[in-house]
Amino acid sequence: MRWSTCASTSSSSTPARRAPRVSNTITARWRARSSAGRASSTSAATRAFAFPFDDVALAAFDDVPRDVAATALTSVGAYAWVKAFDVLAERGTFASVTSRKLVHVTSGTFFACTWPLFSSSPSARWFAAVIPLAQGVRLFGIGSGLIKNASAVRAVSREGGREELLKGPLYYTACLAACCATYWRASPIGIVAVAMMCGGDGFADIIGRRFGRGNALPWNAEKSFAGSAGFVCGGFGAASALLAYFHLFGFIDVSASTYAATLVIATVCAIVESLPIASVVDDNFTVTACAIACGALLY
DSSP, X not given: OHHHHHHHHHHTOHHHHHHHHHHHHHHHHHHHHHHHHHHHHHHHHHXXXXXXXXXXXXXXXXXXXXXXXXXXXXXXXXXXXXXXXXXXXXXXXXXXXXXXXXXXXXXXXXXXXXXXXXXSSTTHHHHHHHHHHHHHHHHHHHHHTSSOOHHHXXXXXXXXXXXXXXXXXXXXXXXXXXXXXXXXXXOHHHHHHHHIIIIIHHHHHHHHHHHOTTOEETTEEEEXXXXXXXXXXXXXXXXXXXXXXXXXXXXXXXXXXHHHHHHHHHHHHHHHHHSSOTTTSOHHHHHHHHHHHHXXXXX
């Protein structure tokens, strides 16, 4: 009877039944908070390792600090890139002409490839445009004699004169800044214009010097069919790569018709580059303007 009474009392006791429920509730809450903390830490670590190409990670930054950081990072990279060619030219690794054209081909395309680092703010393009403008100021300083840099002169000039930096190389930086500020990364026009100026004009000179003997153009003995073919291949190749690159980041949409139009633009720009007008208007201007005009019609 005592055992029955105790059992009945124990089984009917409210605290005895509720105690485990309270404990389980507290444990469940603790586990949920711990899991959320681990998830937050994992997410933070993932965002950290995703920098600088993951838009989700970069969204955590305010626009201005992000653009300032991107400008600083790109400026350092651009300076190091050009400086590397300065050193190679100083050591005699490349001839002055070859070094100059390698800088011409790679510097602008490198700069365009850094555009995804910048924010979606309307002011981001102006931060990016500062980079070629700053390089232009440097070239002006060297070309005018305000800055002494013999290795830069050897790397960028045709014949070793510092005054040459005040022409083609300076115009090159101006065209880069204009394409960046005007069209930015949301339009294929500026992207293709940069590619034609860099890849097209650059490879036209490299291929023309190597394979241009004996196939001069009828309307310009200083240009060749080989050089013009190099322009089309180099311009179309560089433009196609950049278009695919910006499409990958979701900035532009591309299709087969986009690439077909780009091939037409490369061909027209090659014809314009071959005209005997280089003594009047620099190729950097004519090629860029031609690419923009054609792009406005075809894209």
